[in-house]
Amino acid sequence: MSTAADFRQMLRGAALRVTRPRLAVLEAVRAHPHADTESIIGAVREDLPKVSHQAVYDSLRTLTAAGLVRKIQPAGFVARYESRVGDNHHHVVCRSCGSIADADCAVGEAPCLTASDDRGFTIDEAEVVYWGLCPGCSTNENS
Amino acid sequence: MSTAADFRQMLRGAALRVTRPRLAVLEAVRAHPHADTESIIGAVREDLPKVSHQAVYDSLRTLTAAGLVRKIQPAGFVARYESRVGDNHHHVVCRSCGSIADADCAVGEAPCLTASDDRGFTIDEAEVVYWGLCPGCSTNENS
DNA sequence: TTCCTTATCTTGACTCGTTCCAGAAAATGA
């Protein structure tokens, strides 16, 4: 369970200034995993009603670059963010509503990280997205 | 090697009307793998100078829905299309310039297709994206 | 504490890929 003090340390550790918007964004991302930017703006404004959307966009970009949050952007959907970082987990995405759930990799640690032929690319990450229907949409589809 | 006649059959087989824009789009996607929409519009207009961008967008969407072309949309980049469908291959994407190369799966057929925990989702596809730098951008980065 | 420097935030306009709309045109089946 992270507290405001922890968030301060995280920011300090990343050589970032500790600002109210950033603390609020960290808190919002932790409280609402897989939330899109608009939802995060809403959550942040419960604490700081006057933050500009730009401040949230900037904070998210900065925090993502610092590795404190992770940006997820499934094809055809808007960007979403999560605070679970550094454990190389993957995601299940609903084709219908875009909802996201975490999925640990089937094969264990860093599974499909090696392409059979890298075409001369310097590969630093393998991203796996499982596409399907979430329980809710799956039910509606059948009815 | 596909010809116009083949394209006609493909469209017919998918119960789609055979129109000049669609034939031109199929040809353009085959000739320019991993091209974005704007490039495809350009290529199509070499054959049909007067097609509207909307016709190309519509055609691409229809053809994608019919499974005749595949849409690729790496996070942060515009949509791209390819005509290689149905073989479950993956992609290597350059973080810097967005260029894409094909990558057959390391582990063979349908590799990471099984999540350890599907969270109740009905999964129908596993998408793997390898992120890195293409040979060109990798060189510039070092200089 | 106070001041200075610099990063960050506010405000508001703007970009760009993509979609929506209504009418015109063209493809298919009878």
Add this chain to the structure above:
DNA sequence: TCATTTTCTGGAACGAGTCAAGATAAGGAA
């Protein structure tokens, strides 16, 4: 060929995200 239905044209509109300039506040030094 005609009628029906789908598709295409042209242009407006949408929305997530970005850009820019000035105001503000965080962090370090005195």
